[in-house]
Amino acid sequence: MKYQDIFQALKGVGDIDLSALALPVAETDFALYPINCNPDCVDEIVVSMLTEARNRNRDSFLTYFEATPERTFHWITSSVAKDNTRILFALREVGTRELYGYMGLAYGDAGGGRIEGDAIVRFSDISRPGLMRAAFLSLVEWVMIDIGIKEVWVRVRSSNPAVKFYNQCGFSVEFEAPLYEINGSLGELVELSETPLQNYAVTSDDSLFYMKYHR
Numbered sequence: 001m002k003y004q005d006i007f008q009a010l011k012g013v014g015d016i017d018l019s020a021l022a023l024p025v026a027e028t029d030f031a032l033y034p035i036n037c038n039p040d041c042v043d044e045i046v047v048s049m050l051t052e053a054r055n056r057n058r059d060s061f062l063t064y065f066e067a068t069p070e071r072t073f074h075w076i077t078s079s080v081a082k083d084n085t086r087i088l089f090a091l092r093e094v095g096t097r098e099l100y101g102y103m104g105l106a107y108g109d110a111g112g113g114r115i116e117g118d119a120i121v122r123f124s125d126i127s128r129p130g131l132m133r134a135a136f137l138s139l140v141e142w143v144m145i146d147i148g149i150k151e152v153w154v155r156v157r158s159s160n161p162a163v164k165f166y167n168q169c170g171f172s173v174e175f176e177a178p179l180y181e182i183n184g185s186l187g188e189l190v191e192l193s194e195t196p197l198q199n200y201a202v203t204s205d206d207s208l209f210y211m212k213y214h215r
């Protein structure tokens, strides 16, 4: 079975439904539960988490927008559902089902040789040191060992303290790309892009680190 079919099945939008499966996070009471992208099965509490956490961490990502529950629901049930190289997981305590954070995989290539960790965010205000790292490592090991994808990368803004988090997870910077500011019609910053879409695009102080996982 191709990894794309497995992702769709886990998201509840494939030919078979594997959305009830979860990945345990070793030596913890937590597990990674695939976020269901079927419009009839989307969990409102997960939508609230994704919306709130996206707005709280606006400077961590490359696009700037105000997330709303409606926009998040639409993103899950259209973009994420249709993209068979992308999957999101909610990190929950197994006993209580309480949400701790979320993390995903995206931008996989057609042949299953390479994929990226994507949208790795702690939602809970109460930190359990090392839990996000343990969960992300479980996800990375699952996609490499069980699914068979050989390379896992992350792209992260150079100013993001998460660079240290990724270092501690076993990722190292392989190369660095400049970022350009893309403005909206009112001059507001809407995106940092690797491609200068406007002739007069301003180079950002931030660059983009491409970090690769080394086992």
Ligand SMILES: CC(C)(COP(=O)(O)OP(=O)(O)OC[C@H]1O[C@@H](n2cnc3c(N)ncnc32)[C@H](O)[C@@H]1OP(=O)(O)O)[C@@H](O)C(=O)NCCC(=O)NCCS
Pocket: 057, 060, 119, 120, 121, 122, 123, 127, 128, 129, 130, 131, 132, 133, 134, 155, 156, 157, 160, 161, 162, 164, 165, 166, 168
């Ligand atoms: C990145 C993030 C998920 C880490 O969550 P966390 O709860 O701190 O993760 P952990 O407790 O598992 O941290 C593991 C290690 O990473 C390091 N680390 C994590 N966040 C850090 C930060 N802000 N600054 C410095 N180091 C950090 C810690 O040193 C920790 O190592 P230690 O155990 O030796 O202390 C969290 O800070 C977050 O949600 N950030 C905002 C969203 C974001 O930027 N995501 C990445 C987008 S590319």
